[in-house]
Amino acid sequence: MKLLKSAASPFVRKVMVTLHETGQLSDVEMLDVSNTPLAPDSAVAAANPVGKIPALIRNDAPTLYDSRVICRFLDQRAQAGLYPERRLYDTLTLEATADGMMEAAVLIVYEERFRALEQVSLDWIEGQWLKVSRSLDALETRWMSHLSGRLDMGQIAIGCALGYLDFRHDARQWRTGHDSLAAWYKTFSARPSMQATAGPAS
Structure with a gap:
């Protein structure tokens, strides 16, 4: 492959x-x-x-x-069990949340990088960041017990999403107001798989 x-x-x-x-x-x-x-x-x-x-x-x-x-x-x-049947739809929803965060964060980069300066919409950029912000709040208030459980694809996706925020949008300081999520990410990002893939997108 x-x-x-x-x-x-x-x-x-x-x-x-x-x-x-x-x-x-x-x-x-x-x-x-x-x-x-x-x-x-x-x-x-x-x-x-x-x-x-x-x-x-x-x-x-x-x-x-x-x-x-x-x-x-x-x-x-x-047959790794990253989509566990017992909590499949929670895992899929968490993965979808992470993918939505990443898509919004990438679109902000594209808006700033590939449009002429006079065509860049700050309102549109803030609308994309609002998606990220709402997702961060949801993770902090609803999903910490899942994130702290057995490894699944939801956790992997969220870890990669937060890593991308650090890489491209560090000035937004996503950790502010999300203490539990920040603590979880500090631990999760130390996993060998996360360290091995850190590169520029860490």
């Missing part, structure tokens, strides 16, 4: 952490690509018509794309 990836993508990092946690890293060849919303890499466009990474090229089956699809496939392949 081959993984189309970029070290700066939080969605790629989620897949990489999953590979580490499930012991499948050696099964996948890593292919670094240069991909932007205005100029998708030709390999990415061929693998994923939406033009986004990550994409997992399989030897004997269609390419998989979207990090949620890839992570679910890798978990099933390794």
